[in-house]
Amino acid sequence: MTFFDVPTRVREQFVNITAQVRQAVQALGLRDGAVTVFVPHTTCGLTVNENADPAVISDMLQQLDAMVPWRQPFYEHAEGNSAAHVKASLMGCSLHLIVTCGRIDLGVWQGLYLCEFDGPRTRRVWVQ
Numbered sequence: 001m002t003f004f005d006v007p008t009r010v011r012e013q014f015v016n017i018t019a020q021v022r023q024a025v026q027a028l029g030l031r032d033g034a035v036t037v038f039v040p041h042t043t044c045g046l047t048v049n050e051n052a053d054p055a056v057i058s059d060m061l062q063q064l065d066a067m068v069p070w071r072q073p074f075y076e077h078a079e080g081n082s083a084a085h086v087k088a089s090l091m092g093c094s095l096h097l098i099v100t101c102g103r104i105d106l107g108v109w110q111g112l113y114l115c116e117f118d119g120p121r122t123r124r125v126w127v128q
């Protein structure tokens, strides 16, 4: 296994980690197979989505916020970041990717994103 760290700047943002994951796969020396990318956190997630138009990511953040507002009278979690926990589970904490000839196979428009929901923090990403 290998890992890399991702600093985030604001409470909610998607960080494109495609290049770091590609480098991690190269460091592992994996030629053909599959790789798991995992975040050991409860308030950030991972997803695959469009990397061409940045409006897609801002639309996703806005829609997630509409679905899961930061403040709700019924949240019980005393830390005050229940929305971040819910959004993290909506995105999921891992990705399973195909590797061919040492490269992860992605569609033309796809990128890999770390989804920060309770930043700014430094997040760790495991790759195996």
Ligand code: ZN
Pocket: 077, 079, 080, 081, 082, 085
């Ligand atoms: Zn919490």
